[in-house]
Amino acid sequence: MFRLTWIFGGILLIFCAVFIAQGKSGLIADLGLFVLALVIILVRFIDIKYLKGETMDNKPATLRDWHGYAIKVLIAAGVLFALGKFLAQKNIF
Numbered sequence: 001m002f003r004l005t006w007i008f009g010g011i012l013l014i015f016c017a018v019f020i021a022q023g024k025s026g027l028i029a030d031l032g033l034f035v036l037a038l039v040i041i042l043v044r045f046i047d048i049k050y051l052k053g054e055t056m057d058n059k060p061a062t063l064r065d066w067h068g069y070a071i072k073v074l075i076a077a078g079v080l081f082a083l084g085k086f087l088a089q090k091n092i093f
Helices: 002-022 027-050 063-089
Strands: none
Touching (some): 002 027
């Protein structure tokens, strides 16, 4: 369950960005996107530290893998947030 959460968590981040782009959710979608990003990062940490997590190519994951993953998720969340706000401002959705 943990592995599926961090693998497919990016899709949920995209859905949050769509809600932000629609401009109807306000602060809930804004906070939700970043809280979700932090939860995904935490789940990945737990997977690696306590559940013998693996990389996508089935090799044992290390905290170095987690660090890289955390940075990518935070960057993706920031880009999705900015894109959602931009699209909301232009009323594209």
